[in-house]
Amino acid sequence: MKHWLLFVKMFLKKDITNRGEPMLIESVLNRCHKINGFVYGNVGWEKSKEGNILEVEVRPRKNTKGICSKCRRPSATYDTAKNPRRFEFIPLWGYAVVLLYRMRRVSCKDCGIRVEYIPWADGKHQLCRIYQQFLANWARRLSWSETANIFKTSWQSVRRSVEWMVHWGLGRRDVKDVTAIGVDEVQYQRGHKYLTVIYQLDEGCRRLLWVGKDRTVRTMLRFFRMFGEEWSQGIRFVCSDMWKPYLKVIRKKIKDAVHILDRYHIVANLNKAIDEVRAEETRRLEQEGYEPMLKHTRWCFLKRNKNLTAKQGIKLKDVLKYDLKSVRAYLLKEAFQVFWEYTSPYWAGQYLNQWITRAMRSRLNPVKKMAKQIRRHRELILNWFKAKKKFSSGIVEGFNTRIKLSIRKSCGFRSFDVIELALYHTLGALPEPQVTHRFW
Ligand SMILES: [Zn+2]
Incomplete structure (x- = not known):
């Protein structure tokens, strides 16, 4: 009887997993978050006030050199930190997951003694990049505080994650082919607190290009200064409302564009x-x-x-x-x-x-x-x-509605900086880092 049970157990195990050995967390991590030049080591439980934490050790792959954080060239190891640094990873089954790594310093021929570059996190951040991207993506669907609550992290961590993603995207977006823009004003706080938003309205690429504080002549001038004269000459169409400062700057800066009151x-x-x-x-x-x-x-x-x-x-x-x-x-x-x-x-x-x-x-x-x-x-x-009715009212109106919704979602924190981030994040159609596995 006992033998028979054992046989069934073995059979079931084989049937379910399709392989004879159990899968380790290390293997899961290697599959979804492989880090070149590094390997995952021991996995352990750590008890904390908030509950159990899964701690995963990260080690440099054998015979690989550390990379200089300044010039990104491999260099000889100078020393290794005694205590590991902790990097928050995406929670698993409701448990916090932390990567532990003992940072090396390298002795670079050109830059001297430098801390090494690690591909999974930024030097100043405690969160792994993939976790930041994960949080930022959820922060697009939920409010920031909901995101923080659900994934047991702080509102500040969510904000920093969004900030990191937005900066990454803004640095890499392509604004070469913009030929049509729309200018709109949105009230973000009571008491005449306005912001100016500028969209790209080209067919096939409609997105938020820029957010500026206030709705003055200076606001508009700041926009044109930031994008540059050469870029502005490429604008063929501009839509706006009848707000005087906008009309004035548009007339001055892009006088050859067809100006449409939307x-x-x-x-x-x-x-x-x-x-x-x-x-x-x-x-x-x-x-x-x-x-x-x-x-x-x-x-x-x-x-x-x-x-x-x-x-x-x-x-x-x-x-x-x-x-x-x-x-x-x-x-x-x-x-x-x-x-x-x-x-x-x-x-x-x-x-x-x-x-x-x-x-x-x-x-x-x-x-x-x-x-x-x-x-x-x-x-x-x-x-x-x-302009052959190319820029229907629906586009600007749609953006206007989405902007107001985004502002409401970041409720409670109506400072300009936060709203600026939230708007770029949800409406900027910014490029994102490529990942081997999307956790969200
Ligand atoms: Zn270097």
């Missing part, structure tokens, strides 16, 4: 004007004791017609019967939608003139103000048709 911002501003008219009128009607017929009409007026719910549709139809300021404003907004349908810049321009005249006669102050603004920027708005 549709998203124009529509947003017009909606704001309509909403002002409606809010003001609602208040007035209430004060004068009229029936509150404008109650709950906000979205009826602001939404595109096809997006209205059935109830909102009925409400709108009902309200449109009255001679109200809000109704006139609404009809002007609807008329402006038609403008975008034109293909010929000439006819679009004719239509725009008509619309401006109508709006100026509307006796609705917010709408008149908007019409004046549109008249002032008529040429830039019509450039959208000259």
